[in-house]
Amino acid sequence: MFGKLLRRLDRLRKPHPSIASLAIFHRRLATGAGAVLLGLAALAFAWLGDRAQELFLRLVAAYPYAPLALTPLTFAVMAYGTHRWAKEARGSGIPQVIAASRMPEDARAAPLVSLRTAFAKVAMTLGVLAAGGSVGREGPTVQSSAAIMVACHRLLRVPLSAGVYIAGGAAGVAAAFNTPLAGVAFAIEELAAAYEQRVAVLVMGAVMVAGMVSLGIAGDYVYFGALGQTLPVHIVLLAAPVAGIAGGLAGGLFSRALLGFAAGRTEWIRRIKARPVAWAAALGLAVAIIGIASGGATWGTGYGATRAMIEGDGQPGWFGLAKFGASLATALSGVPGGVFAPSLSVGAGLGNLLAPLFGGAPVGTIVLLGMIAYFVGVVRAPLTGVIILIEATASRGMIIPLFATALIADLVSTWVCRERLYHGLSRAFLSRSAAGD
Numbered sequence: 001m002f003g004k005l006l007r008r009l010d011r012l013r014k015p016h017p018s019i020a021s022l023a024i025f026h027r028r029l030a031t032g033a034g035a036v037l038l039g040l041a042a043l044a045f046a047w048l049g050d051r052a053q054e055l056f057l058r059l060v061a062a063y064p065y066a067p068l069a070l071t072p073l074t075f076a077v078m079a080y081g082t083h084r085w086a087k088e089a090r091g092s093g094i095p096q097v098i099a100a101s102r103m104p105e106d107a108r109a110a111p112l113v114s115l116r117t118a119f120a121k122v123a124m125t126l127g128v129l130a131a132g133g134s135v136g137r138e139g140p141t142v143q144s145s146a147a148i149m150v151a152c153h154r155l156l157r158v159p160l161s162a163g164v165y166i167a168g169g170a171a172g173v174a175a176a177f178n179t180p181l182a183g184v185a186f187a188i189e190e191l192a193a194a195y196e197q198r199v200a201v202l203v204m205g206a207v208m209v210a211g212m213v214s215l216g217i218a219g220d221y222v223y224f225g226a227l228g229q230t231l232p233v234h235i236v237l238l239a240a241p242v243a244g245i246a247g248g249l250a251g252g253l254f255s256r257a258l259l260g261f262a263a264g265r266t267e268w269i270r271r272i273k274a275r276p277v278a279w280a281a282a283l284g285l286a287v288a289i290i291g292i293a294s295g296g297a298t299w300g301t302g303y304g305a306t307r308a309m310i311e312g313d314g315q316p317g318w319f320g321l322a323k324f325g326a327s328l329a330t331a332l333s334g335v336p337g338g339v340f341a342p343s344l345s346v347g348a349g350l351g352n353l354l355a356p357l358f359g360g361a362p363v364g365t366i367v368l369l370g371m372i373a374y375f376v377g378v379v380r381a382p383l384t385g386v387i388i389l390i391e392a393t394a395s396r397g398m399i400i401p402l403f404a405t406a407l408i409a410d411l412v413s414t415w416v417c418r419e420r421l422y423h424g425l426s427r428a429f430l431s432r433s434a435a436g437d
Contacts, residue, residue: 026156028205031164034152035171035206038145039213042175045122045144049137052130053300060132060296067132067288074131075284078124078335080277086120088112088429091331092338093121093143094169094190095425100146101165102430112429113165118147124336131284132291132299134326135337138176142338145172149206167203171210173384178214179391182384183207189381190422227310229362230397239358240404243369247350247405248412251343251377254328256417259424261332276334283333290326294319298326302345309348309367310393320349320370339378339421347374368398369405377413380420382406 059066082090088111096112103109111117125140149168153160166187174183187203231239264270272279291299297319305315305323327342351370355363368389375385386402389395395402 023158027153027158030153030156030158031149031167031206032209034149034168035209036213037152038148038168038171039175039210040217041144041148042141042172042210043214043217045126045137045141046176048122048126049129049301052126056130056132056299057296060299065292067291068285071131071133071288071291072281072284074127075133075287075333075335076277076281078127079280079333081120081124082334082336083276086117086124088114088117089121089124089143089336090334091336091425092139092422093141093336094139094338094422096143096429097146097165097169098190098422098426099429101162101169102426104160104162104165113143113147113150113168115147115151118144121336125338128330128335128337129300133284133287133335133337134298134300134302134323134330134342135335136301136339136341136343138173138340139338140336141176142169142172145169145175145210163203167206170203171206174207175210175214177388177392179388180207180210182388182391183210185384185387186381189384190379227364227368227393227395227398229365231361231365231401235358235361236401236404239354239361239366239369240401241408242357243351243354243366243373244405244408245412246354247347247370247373247375248377248409249416250324250346250350251374251379251409252413252416254324254331254343254378255380255413255419255421255424257328258331258421259417259419262425262428280333280335283329286329287326290322290329294322298323301341302348303341306341306345306348306371309352310364312363314352314355314363315349317353320346320353323349340375343375343378344371347371350374365395365398365401368393368395369401372402372406373409376406376409377416378421380410380413382410 059070088096100109100112121140121143125135125137128135146165146168149164149171150160153164170183170187173186174180184203184207261269264273297305297315302323305319309315323342323346327339327346330337331339347370348367349370350373351367352363354370355361355366358366372385372389376382379385382403386399386406389402390399
């Protein structure tokens with residue numbers, strides 16, 4: 001008698017099969033709709049970003065010294081806006097998604113990936129690009145994509161989990177670069193603390209749908225141009241360590257500078273951070289001076305210069321250093337914008353500088369090694385970096401040299417900066433949410 005009663009109570013606790021099926025349908029619908037919408041949003045953001053850069057370049061062509069006023073003023077306005085109204089929109093956007101995925105059901109995490117924050121992020125990143133800032137679209141795309149995915153799940157009353165944030169962010173990477181496999185790799189390396197099977201299915205579904213949207217509208221384009229050359233083994237044995245050590249050191253220094261400033265452990269850093277608008281204006285002026293001195297080579301994302309170097313149309317030897325300075329100044333200013341694309345551009349400059357050391361090798365292949373070395377040195381995601389470059393350049397013959405260089409760069413960067421960049425930056429958002437600020 002008692003056993004029968006327990007079995008009946010157990011059946012009552014279990015959801016009816018039709019209710020469970022409806023919940024699964026809602027979850028799949030939310031994921032599919034979110035992936036379609038974020039794919040469209042990523043394409044629109046990319047188009048608007050290109051237009052913003054074109055507008056800035058036309059202005060510079062007509063008034064070469066206009067950036068000396070426009071860039072610091074814009075940086076100051078964006079810093080004031082983020083500090084006053086949208087603190088969750090500052091910087092890259094990837095640390096915010098990492099922080100939100102650590103506490104998916106906590107209401108205090110909601111502002112990190114809200115549609116309001118996403119709109120502010122996109123709008124202000126476009127403003128920074130229109131002023132010549134050295135920022136990328138990928139980090140903001142990850143944050144806004146996660147916000148769209150979360151909004152679709154909330155609309156359909158689907159419970160939020162870490163997988164929702166991870167799927168949205170990963171699909172954003174896939175849509176931004178038109179590289180679906182890189183989206184999955186990014187989810188594994190950067191966004192997911194515990195990569196469970198249910199999360200894997202959610203991520204792959206979202207990435208596939210977002211990739212199809214990007215492919216259907218933008219076409220099967222190769223992001224940085226096709227690279228068909230390969231490297232002989234004897235050159236790989238020399239070039240991979242050289243590029244890996246150089247890129248790991250430079251990328252590690254970049255990460256260490258950002259994390260050290262974010263931590264604010266010294267008195268002078270705390271004083272600077274107490275005046276964010278003046279600090280942003282000063283760094284905006286530095287970006288303008290570097291841009292004018294380099295003949296405009298360091299403005300914006302750096303996509304054009306990177307593609308030119310991969311295709312063998314080299315930049316001056318100082319390009320990598322100048323782009324490094326402009327990217328570091330932009331990132332330290334706290335204005336919205338990512339570091340993905342600028343890091344690839346700095347790495348391309350590094351590879352272009354190293355190419356004469358390996359005279360028998362095609363320039364584009366050494367440029368590619370420089371890109372993976374510096375990118376991994378900054379982000380510490382070797383699998384993501386290799387897959388992005390293979391998909392974005394159709395350079396499957398370079399997979400072994402790229403992996404070798406990435407692993408060396410990752411090791412060297414660890415010696416320079418122990419903490420991974422995005423995870424270190426996410427701590428500020430976690431602590432602020434925990435404090436209820």
